[in-house]
Amino acid sequence: MFAFLVLGTIYILSTPVFEASDEIFHYPVVKYIADGRGLPVQDAKAEAAWEQEGSQPPLYYILAALVTSWINTDDMDAVRWRNPLSNIGNPASPGNKNLVIHTSVEAFPWRGSVLAIHLIRFLSLLLQAGTVCLAYLISREIWPERDDLAALAAALVAFNPMFLFIAGSVNNDNLIVPLATLVLYLLIRTLREGRLSNRRLLFLGILLGLAALTKLSGLGLLLLTAVVLTIVAARRRSWGAWARWGLILVAAVTLIAGWWYVRNWRLYGDPTGLNVMLDIAGRRPAAPSWRGLLGEFQGFRMSYWGVFGGFTVVAPGWVYWVYDALVIAGFVGWGTLVWRNRGNWRTGQIPMLLTLVFWVVVVWVSLIRWTSQTLGSQGRLIFPAIAAVSILLAFGLAGWAAGKWRRRVALGLGAGLWVMAAAIPFWIIRPAYAKPPLLRAEQIPVSAVPSDVVFGRTLRLLAHELPLDTVRPGEELPVVAYWQSVAPTDRNLSVFTQLWAQGRKNLTLAGMTATYPGLGAYPTSLLKPGEVLKDTYRVPVTEGSATAPSLLQVHLGLFQYGSVDESPLPTVDSAGRPASGMVGLVRLLPTEPVSYDVPRRIDDARWTMDDGGQTALLGYGLSDESPKAGAAVTVTLYWQALARMAEDYKVFVHLVGPGPEERIAAQSDKAPLDGLWPTWAWEPGYPVRDEYRLDLPADLPSGTYELLAGLYRPSDGWRVPLQGAEGRVKDSAMILGQVQVQ
16 A cells, blocks of 8 residues: 555546546546536537536535635646647657646645645545555455465555556546446445445445546446345345335435435536536447447557556557556466366355446446547446456466465565556656757757747757658658757747648648657747757658658648638748748658559660769660651650769750751750659669659651660769660760651
8 A cells, every 4th residue: 555655646637637538627627626616517619727627526626625725826727738749649659748827836835726736646545545455455365375365465456557547536437437447345344244224335435426426437326236245135135125215225325325416407407417527528420330440449449558648658668568467367367267276166255256347348338338438448447447447467477376375476466556557657657748858959959950040039950950851651751950049939839841742733731749848848839049959850751642642841830829810920041031830851852662564664774974974875765666747755764773872963865867967956955854853862672663754846757766864963064974785875965766756
């Protein structure tokens, strides 16, 4: 228990306010009640700080309000400064993990809303300590002599990182989970003893009423209680007592929680208030198929053990595989446990174990029903049954050990769970919300490309870096920018990074990111003049947005997110003249090299540049081998870079002859793909197909002409040397073939 409280405190202190799961919506309900304004009334057409959480039963919020009502929390809106560009539900995206902007107002000593939130967090932690104790006690009820199993079950609850994260937050799960676990404990004891005293019956009724007033999932406890009491009555053959128990429990639940459901009926026409809750949370456009739900299971299994924040912070993949292995080992271990104890099971153990299984199934079915109506496949929503899950898992893991190894295995697993849970706040959670350090201008690496462009009279781009020069559809392009604040502002401007694909007629947007500076940590209103920060933007290249190969222009800029006009703000150079926000060009290559069907192949045609670059001509195609004078002939060349070229070269295609003078009868000189794919961008292994149009003069004499192709440097006309087959090279040009002009 001490270890749980210590770890829970670490999680509380490691998680900034409003960054715990849905805390940003739960706390406004508490404040509304603490301010003496009664209970929220939901309206799907009106925005409220609590959003869908205002539809929840109110017991947890009332309890939290009683604890914090003495605190002045008028600063909530300032503390709850939303990050409009947070990567909610997208943990793979770097930065913008923060749901809110964090400032020095959150520093210790706490005051205002920050103090209230931390007090509620510690209250929640104490409530969930009861869940840990009850998991231990339930296990001892089922298997009294196996204290090692009970300790392991408690450890599986206490050292679950997601459970610790939720336990240290403002969330009504922190009341329904211990209440549900306490009901489960009383029912297990009742099964073991085979009787139900009046005192326990009354206590059970009070707990069921409190659970129904805490969260809708608490209603599932009514079904669990009905099944268990039916078993007890059937054993005693006392159906009169069964009817009396039922009447007392229904009366207790009605007296404690009935008013809430009547209120919902009058306000929303639905006793649960679920209809308006779904309207606010967002309904699924269509019920998911079983295959679709199975596809969401990955997020469920991860979030049972640890997906933090607004589904924005995750551990490395191997962490979840470790937990998966633990669960699989537990399932397999049950077979060994059943076989080893085949003659030692007590009569009462089986019903108690089945009760645990039944409660897990009830919670699981409720979750499937919920997630079939809205996006809610979160493993933490099964925590009302976490004690049952952990006990069953602990028993299964115990099946792998016998004799003196039982206690050692339980101790080793518990220690391993503690180590993982203790590491995650320092390793995963705190770094996710840490602000990037501010720099000095002299700390900018010399490898960065210097710049001196001011955006929106607010930020100066001192330098930038493009770590990659090549990207493919579906990949991400890192763009590094070094910003300096040049003037104070009360506006909070966002930085955009855009990738524009160069087309023949216009530019096409191929990817974009937008964020406050510091990847969400430093709104421009918080930056002081002269402060320098480094941002690395990872821009996804949208598949199908641009034809590959092509060049992508990389642009930076500022804009006012959420304004009526989100156009880029003016950009000027150091002299105050309009400037461009383009910071470079990168290659966009197809995911896989394109394989062309070359009509006429050439085996040996290789040009070598003086910069070390090299390219080959794979072959060519000809639209008409016997054109008439005045016609147009299209020559298609198939190039293949053998080594990258540093310069931009032009391609020439000449129609020469006939006669000894070998005059150029027609020609086409141009940059490859009309300048959209210059030779410096060619990548070895990726063929290039390009077309060249030869317009034959109307008075061109008939005869046999030679078709030549080569490369030259536009700056001085220098032709790139060609190595080719004997008899097919003429003045550094490749003789492709002959054309018979009619």
